[in-house]
Amino acid sequence: MDYLFRQLVSGRPAEDVTWEREGVSLAAQPEGAELARRLAETDIDALTPTELFHYVRAAQRLASWAEDLRQAAVGRYCHAGADAPRPGQRRI
Template identity: 70%
Template sequence: MNDPSKRPNGYPQGLDGPMKAMSPGVVDFLFRQLVAGEPPEDVQWRREGTVLGEQQPGAELARRLAETDVESLTPVELFDYVRAAQRLGAWADRLRESAVARYCSPERPATPGRHSDASA
């Protein structure tokens, strides 16, 4: 069955073709878009609020990423999801680096409830 000359039109069949890389949710979405005569990407969510690609890093972006069903994303949406996750990770890294720098700073204020000298 791997011989292209034995396949109709020379195209791969079944799970050997392009459908292998797509989740059932993506295939279902693309089929519904095709039947409805809509573009192969979900444009409705652009009208409903801030898209993941434009959401500012922070708690809201983290919540949206955590609640997203990755299996149902189209390839374009999955790309936007990955980029948003990367932005969130970079933002979290900057927060961590800032906190570490503050902790290691010689001008760091004394921690409340603790004494600055060892004799107390």
């Protein structure tokens, strides 16, 4: 409540948007190792409600990306076994 009051009294928006100007936002960060690092190093207790919303969305995008990688690897693994020559079978 103190934060909101200070923001409104000073004429600034109720939400802290300074973090958006400090670099690539979590919403704009491409999926991959850098996004995973940023999420892991974030103190979620210090986030505003808007920042927490973007944090959750970024974590969902990262999880979906990782799941796509896993599914591609499983598909490759399953097909690799089908393509391998069996004992006694010659490849042409």
